[in-house]
Amino acid sequence: MPGPECKWSAESGAPRGPNDSSGCLAPVFVYGTLKTGQPNHRVLLDGAHGRAAFRGRARTLEPYPLVIAGEHNIPRLLNLPGRGHRVAGEVYEVDERMLRFLDEFEDCPDMYQRTRLRVALEGARAPLECFVYTTATYPPEWVHLPYLDDYDSQGKHGLRYHPRENR
Ligand code: PCA
Numbered sequence: 818m819p820g821p822e823c824k825w826s827a828e829s830g831a832p833r834g835p836n837d838s839s840g841c842l843a844p845v846f847v848y849g850t851l852k853t854g855q856p857n858h859r860v861l862l863d864g865a866h867g868r869a870a871f872r873g874r875a876r877t878l879e880p881y882p883l884v885i886a887g888e889h890n891i892p893r894l895l896n897l898p899g900r901g902h903r904v905a906g907e908v909y910e911v912d913e914r915m916l917r918f919l920d921e922f923e924d925c926p927d928m929y930q931r932t933r934l935r936v937a938l939e940g941a942r943a944p945l946e947c948f949v950y951t952t953a954t955y956p957p958e959w960v961h962l963p964y965l966d967d968y969d970s971q972g973k974h975g976l977r978y979h980p981r982e983n984r
Contacts, residue, residue, distance in 0.1 A: 842868075843916060846875060846936050846947035848883060848906035849892035849968050851919075856970055856978050860922055867915030872908040875936040878944050879903070884962035886955070889979040892968045893952040895959065896932060902966035908938055908947055916948070923950045 850857040861869040882901035886893050894904060911919070923929045929950035938945050963974070970978040 840912065842870065842910035842912055844872060844908050844945055844947040845869075845911050845916070845919065846877070846906050846908055846934065846949045848877075848894055848904050848949070850970065850978060852907050852968070855968070856980055857922075860918070861909060861911075861915075866918040868912040869909040869915050870911075872910055873939045873941070874905065875908045875938045875945070875947075876903045876905050878935040878937055881934075881951075882960065882962075883965045883968060884959055885965070885968075885974060885976045886959050886962060889984055890970075890976040891978065892965075892970075893929075893955065893959070894949065895955060896930070896951045896953045897960070898934075900960075901964035903937075904965075905967040906936070908936065908945065919950075925950060928952075 847861075849855065851861055852858060860866060879898040880901045881904050882895040882897055883904045884893055884895065885891065895901075919925075920931060923931075925931050930953050931948050932951045932953075933946055934949050934951075935944040935946050965972075965974070
């Protein structure tokens, strides 16, 4: 876990400069295409982007609306705590290079915003605060889409994810 000296961890605030070599890791909760077995998981495994260490499976502490939205069937966790389900995902400890890569990959802050939420990590006693890519601004009808609790691009919903390279 990041210690208190870890200036850019989820607990303590903004990232350090790009040349930081402290080796600090920050927890990121992934709930969509970055999860194991999902279409973009490989980017977390690619050491060329930095480091990501699997910490465990987790669920959000609070319910959130997780919907599949837009013409490309993209999973979106709407930043509306209190509605929907406690969403399942995975926690990775990432280094600063990987965090910056993910910001770019997720088109943050335009498409997603990197925010924080608390999750219950399997096997952990205390909740863990993580970074997460959520959606703060969206068409009002998205709130009325079906809420998922565990995203699977191949799920019964039939809404196949359109990879970026095919858009
Ligand atoms: N990628 C990020 C946000 C949604 C998505 O598809 C994730 O898996 O958490």
